[in-house]
Amino acid sequence: MHDECGVVGITSTENLPLKIYYALYALQHRGQESAGIATYNDRMKLRRGMGLVPEVFTEEDLNSLEGNKGIGHVRYSTSGESKIESSQPLMVTHQKGRLALAHNGHITNSREIRQELEEDGHVFSTGNDTEIMAHLISKYLIKTDDIVTALERSKEKLKGSYAITILIKDKIIGLRDPHGIKPLCYGKHKNGYIIASESAALDTIEAELIGDVEPGEIIVLENQDLKSYKTKQKQKAHCFFEHVYFARPDSIMDGKSNYKCRLQIGKKLGEKYPVPDADLVSPVPDSGITFAIGYSETSGLKYAESLMKNRYVGRTFIMPNQGMREDAVRLKLNAVKPNVKDKEIVLVDDSVVRGTTSKRIIKLLKKAGAKKVHLRVGAPKIISTCHLGIDMANKDQLIAHNSTTEQIKQKIGADSLKYIKINEMLDAMNLNQNELCLGCLNEKYPIKKQDNKTLQTKIKQK
Numbered sequence: 001m002h003d004e005c006g007v008v009g010i011t012s013t014e015n016l017p018l019k020i021y022y023a024l025y026a027l028q029h030r031g032q033e034s035a036g037i038a039t040y041n042d043r044m045k046l047r048r049g050m051g052l053v054p055e056v057f058t059e060e061d062l063n064s065l066e067g068n069k070g071i072g073h074v075r076y077s078t079s080g081e082s083k084i085e086s087s088q089p090l091m092v093t094h095q096k097g098r099l100a101l102a103h104n105g106h107i108t109n110s111r112e113i114r115q116e117l118e119e120d121g122h123v124f125s126t127g128n129d130t131e132i133m134a135h136l137i138s139k140y141l142i143k144t145d146d147i148v149t150a151l152e153r154s155k156e157k158l159k160g161s162y163a164i165t166i167l168i169k170d171k172i173i174g175l176r177d178p179h180g181i182k183p184l185c186y187g188k189h190k191n192g193y194i195i196a197s198e199s200a201a202l203d204t205i206e207a208e209l210i211g212d213v214e215p216g217e218i219i220v221l222e223n224q225d226l227k228s229y230k231t232k233q234k235q236k237a238h239c240f241f242e243h244v245y246f247a248r249p250d251s252i253m254d255g256k257s258n259y260k261c262r263l264q265i266g267k268k269l270g271e272k273y274p275v276p277d278a279d280l281v282s283p284v285p286d287s288g289i290t291f292a293i294g295y296s297e298t299s300g301l302k303y304a305e306s307l308m309k310n311r312y313v314g315r316t317f318i319m320p321n322q323g324m325r326e327d328a329v330r331l332k333l334n335a336v337k338p339n340v341k342d343k344e345i346v347l348v349d350d351s352v353v354r355g356t357t358s359k360r361i362i363k364l365l366k367k368a369g370a371k372k373v374h375l376r377v378g379a380p381k382i383i384s385t386c387h388l389g390i391d392m393a394n395k396d397q398l399i400a401h402n403s404t405t406e407q408i409k410q411k412i413g414a415d416s417l418k419y420i421k422i423n424e425m426l427d428a429m430n431l432n433q434n435e436l437c438l439g440c441l442n443e444k445y446p447i448k449k450q451d452n453k454t455l456q457t458k459i460k461q462k
Ligand code: SF4
Pocket: 181, 239, 240, 241, 385, 386, 387, 388, 389, 390, 437, 438, 439, 440, 441
């Protein structure tokens, strides 16, 4: 399962590319394919590149990006190809100037909007839904000469998930989709304001969190002022996976600490699904750590690491052939033998998607001498895919799509397997089901998937 993207927008009375760079560094976990910064001083400047934030920007780049307002982006592609043209911020030039846009999310009716825009004469250079958004907003901006009105009109057209930051000549704008599916928050720093996907980005520049951008809300930063434009919001549906998996544990979302959410879920797992005869509870590093600490607290089991992660296995890691996959797992993870040999282990992970990693880890622990491995999972069973900006496996690759818990237990070789249930997770996080998207768990999505057949018919009818 892959995260989507991270966005940021900052204003300051001082030169700020370094602040944007730090904020992007804090959001690196949300996308590792490309990064970019757009700033404005007397003109708009843009620097984008493939790779991690420190690989993309040199000191020289940051000096040349001089400006006191700007936006930034880290990308993992969910639509469009992984190439420099699709990296963001995306800049478009229109009759009245330039607009740069950084987007996290997925527009479900982008093909339909693109068709309409093409009929109006717009020309596109990528398959990216961000380019379609940028053209749509520019179209209304030319007509109305007011960015807030242009965004309100665009919101009426756009379906899907989006948390965006925009840079136009004299303003930075933040906008969250009417369901608030993707996260976006804002805060104040010494010399201005910041809008970002996660509050951890605010911490890096010593900004104080003001709060979340509300679903459908538009925040405009101009001349050190902040203005908010709210419209009647739709049913809130924030992606629950942000709290338990995607976002950093040190980020605060919807007033909730993600660390506490994970700890409470771990506690609930320990309370509901104990293994009295086990010797220890261990996390799958690093994602299972907070859950395992929580499990240890309520079950009374000793917390000890049974797996050690090699933190230097990076993105460019080469896996020569199928037969070497076992070697690959051993390269990434190694058993801590004194905590494994002849031990009955409760292994805690944040989620199980295809089950292939769980199977390999359990095999590795058993090979290292584990007597029994009981798997406890901090996210409920993932039974369906996501069309709202999370890159998951195909439906039939999801192990829980058409297997019972008992069948999954056998497939992955665990001695016992328990997932947290949806109601138990909500109770642990103290969050209301009506305010979350749980689509991949219960197939109730806030926005319907556009199927290609319907889309083709609609396009033909026009
Ligand atoms: S379907 Fe799942 S992953 Fe996608 S937004 Fe909803 S909860 Fe998040």
